[in-house]
Amino acid sequence: MQRRRFLATSVSAALLLTGCGRWLRDDAGPDTAAPPEDPRPTPEPPEAPEAPSVVGEEPTGEQPDDGVAEDPELETEAPEPEPPEPGTPEVDPALYDAIPTEWGEAVTGVGRRLAGTSAIALTFDACGGPNGSGYDAALIGHLRHLDVPATLFVNERWLDANPAVFAELADDPLFEIANHGTRHRPLSVDGRSAYGITGTGSVDEVIDEVMGCQRRLTELTGTAPRFFRSGTAYYDDVAVRVVHELGLEVAGYSVLGDAGATFSAAQVRDALLGAGPGDIALLHMNHPASGTAEGVAATLPTLLDRGATFTTLGDHELA
Ligand SMILES: [Zn+2]
Secondary structure (H helix, E strand, O other), X not given: OHHHHHHHHHHHHHHHHOOOXXXXXXXXXXXXXXXXXOOOOOOOOOOOOOOOOOOOOOOOOOOOOOOOEOOHHHHHOOOOOOOOOOOOOOOOHHHHHOOOOOEEOOOXXXXXXXXXXXXXXXXXXXXXXXXXXXOOHHHHHHHHHHOOOEEEEEOHHHHHHOHHHHHHHHOOOOEEEEXXXXXXXXXXXXXXXXXXXXXXOOHHHXXXXXXXXXXXXXXXXXXXXXXXXXXXXXXXXXXXHHHHHOOOEEEOOOEEOOOOOOOOHHHHHHHHHOOOOOEEEEEEOXXXXXXXXXXXXXXXXXXXXXOOOEEOHHHOEEO
């Protein structure tokens, strides 16, 4: 075991140094982060749907490859229960015994549109992790140039990699800061997975996933974010109820803007041209090499000319 640890650590370091660490968990020790014996080829992103602008159940909204890799060893290692952090809201004890009946992006309690407004909400996720900690400065520049507001869902891993950029964005009144989780995990009370990423495994893990990032964002900005979106945007219905008990709303989406930053600029444009009153568009701000910035820049002037207006989530109620 000792030798395996040494090998795992050495390979991890080598991969990270060469920028090929996408297969590695960045948030666990070597016991649970053993990489493959040989570096594997980069996987292809998921196929984009034929008609991407509005989704029903297609599992393509969030980035599949930048989170916690599936690891069967996790299943056998029951984490030690830890006392809740001071200030963590108490959740209804009945939720600890509740059995989920829904799993997906559109489960009960997820707000996917804005109520009572003709405006469109653009939301940009910053997922963090080995393959997701970039910053799309061009995208943010386009939004500022056109004075288009947006809600930015920040994961704690991205925040840790981009503290100065985060401070600048949080200070800009054009942007609303929202919570995209601590380790970017699908939100489950029984360990369900999405895109091969292991979800949280209990109510307590749900609380940690939400409140870890929530505390950081609150400390840094002085304001507790109102909205949460999980890594992968997947939930079960009990986990959503837990988020509500913690005092946050769960923000889904109605327009698939960039399919985990895999869309070309033309696909982003086509998706956004389909956005209408009350829509919430989901895109990403952490992949500067993607088509997202160019697609947004190519589309916003057209939408503005049509009379479209843009808003942050926090100015409205979710529907
Ligand atoms: Zn994400």
